[in-house]
Amino acid sequence: MDARSVLRHSFYLFSAVLLTLFTLSILSSPPSHKAELPDCAPHSSLCHASKNSIYSKRPAFLQTPTEHIRRRHSAAVPLHPLDPLTVTEMNRVKEIIQKHELFINKAYSLHSVVLEEPEKQAVLRWRKGNPLPPRKAAVVARIGGASLVLTVDFGSGEVVRHETGQASGYPTMTVEDMTSATWAPLASADFNRTVVARGVDLSDLACLPLSTGWFGKNEENRRLVKVQCYTTEGTANFYMRPIEGLTVVVDLDSHEILEITEKGKDIPIPNAANTDYRFTAQNSYQRLVNPISLEQPKGPSFTVEDNHLVKWANWEFHLKPDPRAGVIISRAMVRDPWTGDMRDVMYKGLTSELFVPYMDPTDAWYFKTYMDAGEYGFGLQAMPLDPLNDCPRNAHYMDGVFAAADGTPYVRSSMVCVFESYAGDIAWRHAESPITGMEIREVRPKVTLVVRMAASVANYDYIVDWEFQTDGLIRIKVGLSGILMVKGSTYSNTNQVNNEEDLYGTLLSENVIGVIHDHFITFYLDMDVDGANNSFVKVNLQREYASPAESPRMSYLKALRKVAKTEKDAQVKINIHDPSEFHIVNPTKKTKVGNPIGYKLVPGGTAVNLLDPNDPPQQRGAFTNNQIWVTPYNASEQWAGGEFVSQSHGDDTLQMWSNRDRGIEKKDIVVWYTLGFHHVPCQEDFPIMPTVSSSFDLKPVNFFESNPILNIPPNFVNDLPVCKADASA
Amino acid sequence: MDARSVLRHSFYLFSAVLLTLFTLSILSSPPSHKAELPDCAPHSSLCHASKNSIYSKRPAFLQTPTEHIRRRHSAAVPLHPLDPLTVTEMNRVKEIIQKHELFINKAYSLHSVVLEEPEKQAVLRWRKGNPLPPRKAAVVARIGGASLVLTVDFGSGEVVRHETGQASGYPTMTVEDMTSATWAPLASADFNRTVVARGVDLSDLACLPLSTGWFGKNEENRRLVKVQCYTTEGTANFYMRPIEGLTVVVDLDSHEILEITEKGKDIPIPNAANTDYRFTAQNSYQRLVNPISLEQPKGPSFTVEDNHLVKWANWEFHLKPDPRAGVIISRAMVRDPWTGDMRDVMYKGLTSELFVPYMDPTDAWYFKTYMDAGEYGFGLQAMPLDPLNDCPRNAHYMDGVFAAADGTPYVRSSMVCVFESYAGDIAWRHAESPITGMEIREVRPKVTLVVRMAASVANYDYIVDWEFQTDGLIRIKVGLSGILMVKGSTYSNTNQVNNEEDLYGTLLSENVIGVIHDHFITFYLDMDVDGANNSFVKVNLQREYASPAESPRMSYLKALRKVAKTEKDAQVKINIHDPSEFHIVNPTKKTKVGNPIGYKLVPGGTAVNLLDPNDPPQQRGAFTNNQIWVTPYNASEQWAGGEFVSQSHGDDTLQMWSNRDRGIEKKDIVVWYTLGFHHVPCQEDFPIMPTVSSSFDLKPVNFFESNPILNIPPNFVNDLPVCKADASA
Helix, strand or coil, X not given: CHHHHHHHHHHHHHHHHHHHHHHHHHCCCXXXXXXXXXXXXXXXXXXXXXXXXXXXCCCHHHCECCHHHHHHHHHCCCCCCCCCCCHXXXXXXXXXXXXXXXXXXXXXXXXXXXXXXXXXXXXXXXXXXXXXXXXXXXXXXXXXXXXEEEEEECCCCCEEEECCCCCCCECCCCHHHHHHHHHHHHHCHHHHHHHHHCCCCHHHEEEEEECCCCCCHHHCCCCEEEEEEEECCCCCCHHHCECCCXXXXXXXXXXXXXEEEECCCCCCCCCCCCXXXXXXXXXXXXXXXXXXXXXXXXXXXXXXXXXXXXXXXXEEEEEEEECCCEEEEEEEEEECCCCCCEEEEEEEEEEEEEEEEECCCCCCCCCCEECHHHHHCXXXXXXXXXXCCCEXXXXXXXXXXXXXXXXXXXXXXXXXXXEEECCCCEEEEEECCCCCCCCXXXXXXXXXXXXXXXXXXCCEXXXXXXXXXXXXXXXXXXXXXXXXXXXXXXXXXXXXXXXXXXXXXXXXXXXEEEECEEEEEEEEEEXXXXXXXXXXXXXXXXXXXXXXXXCCCCEEEEEEEEECCEHHHHCECCCCCCCEEEEEEEEEEECCCCCEEEEEEECCCCCCCCCCCCCHHHHHCHHHCCCEEEEECCCCCCCCCCCCCECCXXXXXXXXXXXXXXXXXXXXXXXXXXXXXXXCCCHHHCCCEEEEEEEEXXXXXXXXXXXXXXXXXXXXXXXXXXXXXXXXX | CHHHHHHHHHHHHHHHHHHHHHHHHHCXXXXXXXXXXXXXXXXXCHHHHHHHCCCCCCCHHHCECCHHHHHHHHHCCCCCCCCCCCHHHHHHHHHHHHCCCCCCCCCEEEEEEEECCCCHHHHHHCCCCCCCCCCEEEEEEEECCEEEEEEEECCCCCEEEECCCCCCCECCCCHHHHHHHHHHHXXXXXXXXXXHXXXXXXXXXXXXXEXXXXXXXXXXXXCEEEEEEEECCCCCCHHHCECCCEEEEEECCCCCEXXXXXXXXXXXXXXXXXXXXXXXXXXXXXXXXXXXXXECCCCCCCEEXXXXXXEECCEEEEEEEECCCEEEEEEEEEECCCCCCEEEEEEEEEEEEEEEEECCCCCCCCCCEECHHHHHCCCCCECCCCECCCECCCCEEEEEEEECCCCCEEEEEEEEEEEEECCCCEEEEEECCCCCCXXXXXXXXXXXXXXXXXXXXXXXXXXXXXXXXXXXXXXXXXXXXXCCCEEECCCCCHHHCCCHHHHCEEEEECCEEEECEEEEEEEEEEECCCCCEEEEEEEEEEEEEXXXXXXXXXXXXXXXXXXXXXXXXXXXXXXXCCCEEEEEEEEEEECCCCCEEEEXXXXXXXXXXXXXXXXXXXXXXXXXXXXXXXXXXXXXXCCCCCCCCECCCCCCCHHHHHHCCCECCCEEEEEXXXXXXXXXXXXXXXXXXXXXXXXXXXXXXXCCCCXXXXXXXXXXXXXXXXXXXXXXX
16 A cells, blocks of 8 residues: 555656646647546446556546647548548447447447548549548447448448458457456456465556467467556556566456466566656756757748648648558658659558567567557557657647547547758768869758657557658658566576576566567558559669670679569568669659659668568568568558458468569559567666667659759858747746 | 850859858857968969869868967867877978988978877876877878888987888878879870860869779889869869760879870760759759757857867767878767766777779779778868858867878868757657556657768768767768769760660769769777777577477577677678677676676668679778678777778788787777668769768667666756847848
8 A cells, every 4th residue: 555655646746747847838839738637438448447556547548638629629620532530520430330230239349440541543633622532431340259341431321341351360459458458357366366476566566468469279269368467566667577477368358367377476576676767756867968959940841731731841741640550641742843743752651560579489478479550559559749859849749539449539639740850961062172172062951851650559669750851752760769578587697597598688687688579660652653653673783794805893783673573573582792772663754864763762770580481470470571572552451461460360461462473563553661670688778768760761763853952052040040048947 | 265254253253152151150150160262382283283274273172271270270289198180290290300311302292190199008098187198190101102101209309110011002192192183184285185176175174083993013013093084164063074984094103194095085075054063053942941950058068178078968089080081089988877987988980991983894984993091081081061051050160180291281170070969859768558548758859969070082972970879879870972973975865775784874964874883981990898808799699499399489589699709700791681789898897787798889881892802992992891890909900991002902901900810809809890882873863962871880788787868857848949030031
């Protein structure tokens, strides 16, 4: 009881500080979106379990937005064919469904309620001022043990059920699935006894719903989750205090406890000391640097029209939050500086799937092979961004509107931000050297536009940036921060360890092991380079030999262009010892001097998945078998791990689709790229990880006739702001 | 004459604009270093040739700094054992040498006059307030056809000549070598006739001194340069107007013309249209974004003590310009947040060598296999940075002091800048997910310190950044911008080309081919991780199999640590299909839980050199045969291509040193890393290239007990500045 009251007081203190910060920040910052603590909503199953935990009163995902935000969203109407479902539309889905024969008098849960995007051609044809194509919702529901994929037509009120075939797997968990699973074990006296035996007060318990993966019949025919728990005693960073080895298998539909495994009896729970990362929990702080801020005396250069259309410099694109992908960028177009025309670059780009296998074969760890988008919802886990820290001043914030399990819409405020960035970098430069002595020094600063979200999939935080450059380049960057998933251990020093490799990781602190793991983030990139008709070209650099008669030089490199005819030609394992450029060209369009108009995918942050291709997790994660894939556009192929990923057998992955080896030349094609990270934890990752980032680029290559930013001006001093310190500082 | 007067007027106009900009910028910007146009200095050979070119009156490398700067440098005294030679010391070298028997009554040229750094132990022992170790100069001179390596002792006045052995090659060209070579061909009536026959007015000629490389006896026993020329008619961007195929071989010592080759008679000189990149040369400009600026209401957080000691946040390092390396970072130390101690990270880091082979075996191109540091002087080519554009507001600028060929010191003003950067990025973050519902959102902004220089090695601009992070990471980044080295061509459209591969590049514009080339930039990193006694450890990630009895999982990755015993163990060809981490550890020091204290080199921007190892250019560039090397510390092994690189045979490279296979375990070791770029030009690179960057990191790995920036504060709104637009804007 003592610990509980310490925590409660900490919470009050923390809330008070937050409120103070909020009050301060509202004075001059962009629209703030501090959520009020919600009432326990009637449709939520959480209220029942809420007695058991310090945090149960705050189901943050159902936050009630401020009146201002609520009013804005209630009044919202779709203005673009790709606009996400509005609050009104979601309520209409709920209404239609409740009256439909499939649902009447049945218990059901909705696992996804999003816009069913109109056909690509209809979107491409649409111009502002035109009526919108018919609005429809794509709904994934569970009714009586079946997963249904439905289209709900707002006009006709019709509900169409789609054949899902024999594909294995289950829909994305609802947040209600996840939260209710975390309470489920408490219904078991055995579980409670075990927890107490490990020295943990039940009131300090914090549990996580871990997707089980699929390893055979144990993970078939039932929707499962494995629950593992931690103690919150003495720290907000309960992730560092695992009750190691205790795993509870729960049926997600019945909430039945199927199995309790206790393999950690002898493993102490690591200490709370030095684990809390909150500012208010520090005894002292180090101010290492003076304040620094991105300032724009004339304000930002971008606008967000009609809620979702971002216009900045020479770029324009449609931006929306999505419960599964996090963020979807659509219809990205760049202005040609000579013709003034907006030219297509990418029809749609999104985070399709993540695959995060941990590298420990033991009982409590082997199954940790997460697919965060399809299992947890990458967007569902994206929390409100922190103004001035997650995004700089002058950022614009966009809310997500998602559906709860019963279909009720809720607002995830400030889920995405858009801002301009300037790091002091150089867009292009040339100074004449002392050799020529010409007095030339021409330098142009580099300013970019960043679209950011940050998903907190339990412990880990993924920061996803789409960064647009005025020279036509798009950089897609993923930053990893947050908290490691750690393993409790009897070891307090490596000198107690016979064979360090058998730790499956690094001893980070006394009794804490950071387990080795990989992160793969697979992007869906429906490139439309100056139109939808594209080809994929590998420009391979090969060593050539010159004869002695021909040249004093023995060897040089030649660029050999090879157009990929079919999907298998475009299954690329990147090898720096056999380098290529990867072009997406429009074979029907050429520059004035005759080069095919194109963009190239510039790999970066490449880590290869080394799991055995026949390993069950790798069958499911087979979309990481190659770093690049190209498929013909198919509206149903968007999620690299399949439509239903939880417990899937890998029968609906990008690998499977690509094996069909369809033609991809002169077609509307989709390019897939996987960023990868091998993560061998180190002590600096404890108790919270400094951000590690990787990125790849989409870069114009003979897309423009020449440098498209030749005639941008340099910075002049009187364009820059005049600043002083805040008088209240 | 008409063209000449147009150019003259352009120049006046441009100068006037520059002066206006300068006047505007001086009002509120950091110390400005606009150079006055110098008189034709008496020691310069340029005056004689100056009649022949529009730019000959402006030997920018000998710029006379403003009175203020001149006074500062005249008064400078060394305050740290690693401080570069002062103006006074350089004058003293000149004085001592002139009186020395080796030099008396002889024609000589000085190719390098820099500090001879004291022994490492003496530097490590030195503390502020101690007397400096004896100051000495390291001098490379040419006298009577011989290259001399000398030590000049300021105390004793003694000159020691060092044995240079049988190593091939010549010292770095002096800027006088380079500029005089560009005039040499004009002495030939044949050359002049050829130029005129190609339709170029001699007064429009701009020529470049191109290092010849080494391909056998043609490049032996004489110091050579190949001169190729361009026309400046109608554009400041003469690089886009090559007189293709015309090559003049010049003896650098005698200025004798050895050979004139004309293989381009039928190749037109490309048009001037759309090539000029200067702001003043644009008919119109596009302002794509509103002004944006990094603002620091309390000023920057760093100081530069005693001219060269940079202190910022938890970092401290010595910084100096260098004529060959560009920038040298020494004694980089980071503060341990728990003990408060400054801990060693890197004793010395620098750009050791560049290798830039072009991929065209034909007569006018095969030899283009540049080594920009050893041949041209990477620092000699680094021009003054442009405030507000090369570096943001609040940057600190550092001048270089270099010696002309006769030993006279001159100031390269604002050659290096130091600034703080904030791009809106995140140092670390965690928000609690909707699963737990805890109200936590902790985010810390990421602020870094950047040290920057930009070398303009004729056409190309290399931007080199050393970026320090508060979490202990050092990022070393190279940006490429500037202007392509292009090839004139008869083609105006690719449809005229039978086999595009035989272009050896890309048709960028009518009659302009961008030739394929590589850039390799090799860094010398004398790591002293918590002391000089270090080992190099490969942490190899290998697939392991679990038996079915052991785990439902089939495969996982294990991290196997392997300590490199000798140099050959540490010749690393990076292979993403067999991934490793590369640790530099202090084997005598462990963290509290027993991990070896270390830093890791995190590769990035890896491009493999694919030339045949026996190709003469690749023998010289053999230091790029591996991406990572480790050698035992040896003060004489600093330049990866050898002390004398021009026309070297590759007998003094890092490959040769490493082949000795010396022990590197528990030793003072030096790590070498090569960043690489394959560059297949595209039209966007015309007429000036948007910057392309790559980087690699030095990252603490179990160096700190835990996250060293756990207790830094977030941004609060009243810490940030209050800004408005400049009233004069």
